[in-house]
Amino acid sequence: MATYFSLAAAAGAGEETAEQVAEVTQNTVAEVGRLTQFLQDNIPQFIAFGVQVIFALIFFLIGRQLIKWVRKIVKHSFERSKADTGVAQFVDSLLKYGLYFLLIFSIAARFGVDTASVAALVASSGLTLGLALQGSLSNFAGGVLILLLKPFEVGDYIVEDTNQKEGTVKEIQIFYTKLSTIDNQTIVIPNGLLTNNSLTNATAKDERRLDLKISVSYEADLRAAKHLVEEIMTKDPCVMKEEGIQVFVEDLASSAVVIGARAWVKNEEYWPTKWRLLEEIKLKMDENGIVIPYQQVTVHLPEEKK
Structure with missing residues (x-):
């Protein structure tokens, strides 16, 4: 008897499982049918949208080439007129952003966006855009x-x-x-x-003043050091002799006498001349025994009382 009831229960469970499978299958078939019907009903719209996307891409590529062509023409016009380079770059950048904005705006209008509504929206949100930008x-x-x-x-x-x-x-x-x-x-x-x-x-003028500071020890011959610096600067081909050369005592520092030197050079020759003069001054001072001292502190101790 127990075996009979077990077989009956198993048969009932099998029938219930079969009913569930059949129900799921029917639901799946129904969903597939609805999806198929949706695709069949909307295939023309999908095709039209795809064609619009393709035309938009083609329009964008053609517009991008036209923008490059217009920018190139404007650039050549500035070059022929020998206009300021900064103005040419500024106009080119402004033209680039403006033309791309018009291109994207035109593509959006082709997709059916109401340009009047967009313009009204931009105008109404001008204050917000102004604060954000x-x-x-x-x-x-x-x-x-x-x-x-x-x-x-x-x-x-x-x-x-x-x-x-x-x-x-x-x-x-x-x-x-x-x-x-x-x-x-x-x-x-x-x-x-x-x-x-x-x-x-630094390059607003054609000439630029060159300022040098050279430290020598207090024991060095100050006049000889000044004469040496002036002679080196006078012989340098890039120093403008007609503008004058000044060599003077800049400061009596704690560890050295600071000699200042001033001269004028062309802007494009400023750094090479400065580096060359400093190197030449160091070498000549070494040759003439003029010491460029290190930072130092001298401590004097009082003698012990006897």
Whole structure:
């Protein structure tokens, strides 16, 4: 009897499992059917959307080539007119961003976006955009001021006094100015920072004053040392003799007499001349027995009383 009930229970469980499998199968078939019907109903829309995407990509690629062509024409126009390099770079950067914005706006309009609604939305959210883009707008205004007031131009060597960033100006763009350092690194500085803080333009003039400081010991012949420095600077071919050469006592320091020397050189010859003069002065002073002292402290002890 127990075996009979066990077989009956197993048969009932098997029938229940079969019913569940059949139900799941029916649900799956129904879902597949609905998905198939959805695809059949919307295939034209999918095809139309795919065609729009393809046309948008083609339109974007063609527009990008046209933008490059327009920028190249404008660049050649600036080169022929020998316009300022900074102005040319600024206009090129502005043209690039503006044309790409128009291109993307046109593609969005082709996809059915209501351009009037977009324009109204941008106009209504102008204050929010202005606050969000306050730094960028400040940098843009800074770029315009740099081009109008010309505190520096492409090719000038400048020092940003606040953060002590310095280098040769390579590009003036609508938001940033790029500097190239003497070790060939690139520094990117926001235009707003350059217009709101002080800076030093080391190459604003064709000539630059060269200042040297040379320390000699108190026991050295001061006149001989001054004469030696003046003679070396007079013989150097890059020193501008017509501007005058000055050699004088700069300071009576704790461990040395500091001799100052001033002369004028061309901007492009400033650093090579400075390095060459310092090396020549050191070698000549060694030859003439003039000591350049180390930092030192002399301690005098009182004699013991007898």
